[in-house]
Amino acid sequence: MPDVIETSGLTKTYSSGRGQPGVRAVDHLDLVVPEGEVFGFLGPNGAGKTTTIRMLTGLIRPTSGSAQVLGFDLLRDITRIKKRTGMVPEASNLYDELSAFDNLVFAMQLYGVPRAERAARAEELLARFRLSDKRDTPFARLSRGMKRALTVAAALAHRPSLLFLDEPTTGLDVMSARSLRAMIAGLRDEGTSIFLTTHYLEEAERLCDQIAIVVGGRIVAQDTVSGLKASLQEEPVVEVTLARPDGRVETRRTGGGADLTGTVRSVLDELPGWQVIALNTVRPTLEDVFVKLTGLSAEAMLTEKDGKRQGNAG
Amino acid sequence: MLADDLRGMFYIGLKDLRAYYFKPPNISWGILFPFAFILAFAIRNPGDLRELVPGLLALTILFGTSSMEAIAIVFERRVGSLERLVLAPISLPALLAGKVLGGMVFGLSVTLVVLAVALTILGAGNVSWLLLLVALLLSATAFSALGAFVSVAVREVFEAQTLANFIRFPMMFLGGVFVPVAALPLALRAAARLLPLTYSVEALRAALNGEVFMAGAVDLALLLAFTIVLFGLAVCILARRLS
Numbered sequence: 045m046p047d048v049i050e051t052s053g054l055t056k057t058y059s060s061g062r063g064q065p066g067v068r069a070v071d072h073l074d075l076v077v078p079e080g081e082v083f084g085f086l087g088p089n090g091a092g093k094t095t096t097i098r099m100l101t102g103l104i105r106p107t108s109g110s111a112q113v114l115g116f117d118l119l120r121d122i123t124r125i126k127k128r129t130g131m132v133p134e135a136s137n138l139y140d141e142l143s144a145f146d147n148l149v150f151a152m153q154l155y156g157v158p159r160a161e162r163a164a165r166a167e168e169l170l171a172r173f174r175l176s177d178k179r180d181t182p183f184a185r186l187s188r189g190m191k192r193a194l195t196v197a198a199a200l201a202h203r204p205s206l207l208f209l210d211e212p213t214t215g216l217d218v219m220s221a222r223s224l225r226a227m228i229a230g231l232r233d234e235g236t237s238i239f240l241t242t243h244y245l246e247e248a249e250r251l252c253d254q255i256a257i258v259v260g261g262r263i264v265a266q267d268t269v270s271g272l273k274a275s276l277q278e279e280p281v282v283e284v285t286l287a288r289p290d291g292r293v294e295t296r297r298t299g300g301g302a303d304l305t306g307t308v309r310s311v312l313d314e315l316p317g318w319q320v321i322a323l324n325t326v327r328p329t330l331e332d333v334f335v336k337l338t339g340l341s342a343e344a345m346l347t348e349k350d351g352k353r354q355g356n357a358g
Numbered sequence: 359m360l361a362d363d364l365r366g367m368f369y370i371g372l373k374d375l376r377a378y379y380f381k382p383p384n385i386s387w388g389i390l391f392p393f394a395f396i397l398a399f400a401i402r403n404p405g406d407l408r409e410l411v412p413g414l415l416a417l418t419i420l421f422g423t424s425s426m427e428a429i430a431i432v433f434e435r436r437v438g439s440l441e442r443l444v445l446a447p448i449s450l451p452a453l454l455a456g457k458v459l460g461g462m463v464f465g466l467s468v469t470l471v472v473l474a475v476a477l478t479i480l481g482a483g484n485v486s487w488l489l490l491l492v493a494l495l496l497s498a499t500a501f502s503a504l505g506a507f508v509s510v511a512v513r514e515v516f517e518a519q520t521l522a523n524f525i526r527f528p529m530m531f532l533g534g535v536f537v538p539v540a541a542l543p544l545a546l547r548a549a550a551r552l553l554p555l556t557y558s559v560e561a562l563r564a565a566l567n568g569e570v571f572m573a574g575a576v577d578l579a580l581l582l583a584f585t586i587v588l589f590g591l592a593v594c595i596l597a598r599r600l601s
Contacts, residue, residue, distance in 0.1 A: 101445055102444075102445070103441065103444055103445065103600070104600070104601055105601060123359065123362065123447045123448075123449075124447075126445060126446065126447040127447040131445055133438060133441060135438050137437065137438035137439045137441060137442060138439065138442070139373070139377050139439055140437075141376075141377040141378070142373070142376070142377055146376075150369065150373050151442075153365070153369040153373075154366055154369060154370075154442075154443070154446040154447075154448070155446065155447065156362060156365060156447075198442075
């Protein structure tokens with residue numbers, strides 16, 4: 045299967061002002077994204093995920109390095125790349141004043157979809173994203189979930205081969221997020237390649253065929269979900285359920301190794317008076333892989349993200 | 359490539375007209391504001407009202423094109439929707455030209471209403487129509503490019519309004535709208551020569567006085583030069599801001 049994205053030493057350094065050293069957001073990124081897959085790009089805040097997307101879609105120029113997107117050179121053929129890609133940014137950014145239908149038609153006008161196809165394509169997308177009854181509603185008056193769905197629809201209006209999704213389900217309620225995930229899976233099944241950034245590890249595990257974990261602008265691991273988990277197989281995780289002296293029950297996870305007896309003994313040595321009531325060897329999750337590679341817990345990443353969002357909102 | 363740019367420019371202009379310009383408050387502001395100024399001046403200095411028409415037209419174009427244009431880009435940058443245009447397969451100059459086109463068409467539309475009212479009341483007389491048409495077109499383009507320049511030069515919407523007024527109000531009083539440039543003190547006369555409104559008023563006056571096309575040729579050439587400089591600056595600034 046051909047690759048839709050191939051980068052070599054892709055680097056972006058942001059200027060920090062006169063006399064200040066620049067901030068390197070993406071640092072010699074070497075990335076290969078196969079066609080027809082959902083490719084997850086995971087990392088903590090400031091890891092360079094959004095900067096990478098912004099470079100690959102032509103919003104900003106790389107400081108150095110090279111990239112091929114859909115077989116076209118990023119620096120020389122950016123117009124060809126733009127015609128064949130779609131992007132959904134982290135914040136829904138259609139035009140408040142235009143209706144759902146008009147926003148889709150405008151997206152098609154910009155990308156040169158023939159006039160004769162526009163209305164039918166817009167109706168088709170509205171139906172697909174369950175927005176037909178909001179056809180004439182201004183974007184500003186849609187719910188957050190509907191705005192998100194319409195922003196994805198607008199990115200698909202010109203039938204791109206490659207879709208970039210930057211934190212698509214952030215801020216959505218459970219039902220809207222679930223619906224959007226189903227749409228993403230459906231797009232992959234239809235052959236659209238998807239480059240997805242998310243900080244929801246469960247979402248990445250469920251949706252992605254391959255995942256790259258990026259820290260400090262560099263990729264620290266890239267593999268299938270099962271491949272990443274397999275990298276931790278040598279260290280089985282042991283889940284110990286314990287009864288505290290006061291009768292309450294608590295579960296702890298610990299790296300086990302092969303010596304289960306020794307593992308349990310070391311847990312109990314730390315917790316005198318506690319009793320083991322259950323013991324399980326569990327398969328590592330993507331979260332375990334992420335924690336090992338980044339040194340950051342999934343909860344910490346979510347907290348960081350929420351903090352950033354509140355900061356932005358303020 | 360060129361076809362992509364022309365198509366993008368046309369639809370961005372059309373989208374801006376629908377989303378921002380042709381709204382009742384904007385239309386009434388675009389027409390009433392210059393009328394109010396001219397009316398106040400005419401009441402204070404009663405005389406030949408025909409003398410005020412070129413200034414009235416120039417002011418209408420200036421405010422019609424630049425009021426919304428000055429905030430359109432900075433607003434879209436703030437809310438993130440400008441990114442949609444940057445992602446489209448068109449060049450940055452085409453994107454900005456689309457923005458300028460929207461302001462230009464709106465400014466011309468309200469100015470044609472004002473022109474129709476003025477000519478109905480005062481009579482068409484001996485108008486040089488070709489010169490009038492070209493003067494209106496070039497004035498609208500230059501002032502819309504001015505609006506685009508203001509909009510990319512600032513970071514916040516309120517800054518755009520402040521900067522636009524900082525440029526427009528001195529221009530209004532020095533550009534020959536109320537007082538002929540020739541009647542100004544020497545230093546102010548020199549300053550007036552640096553303002554696009556001066557050339558717009560002069561070209562429109564020549565057209566309404568029925569002078570030959572060449573009588574306004576220098577003014578038209580300078581309006582074109584202002585358009586090129588302001589548009590070029592706007593493209594450079596926006597390119598730097600986006601990177």
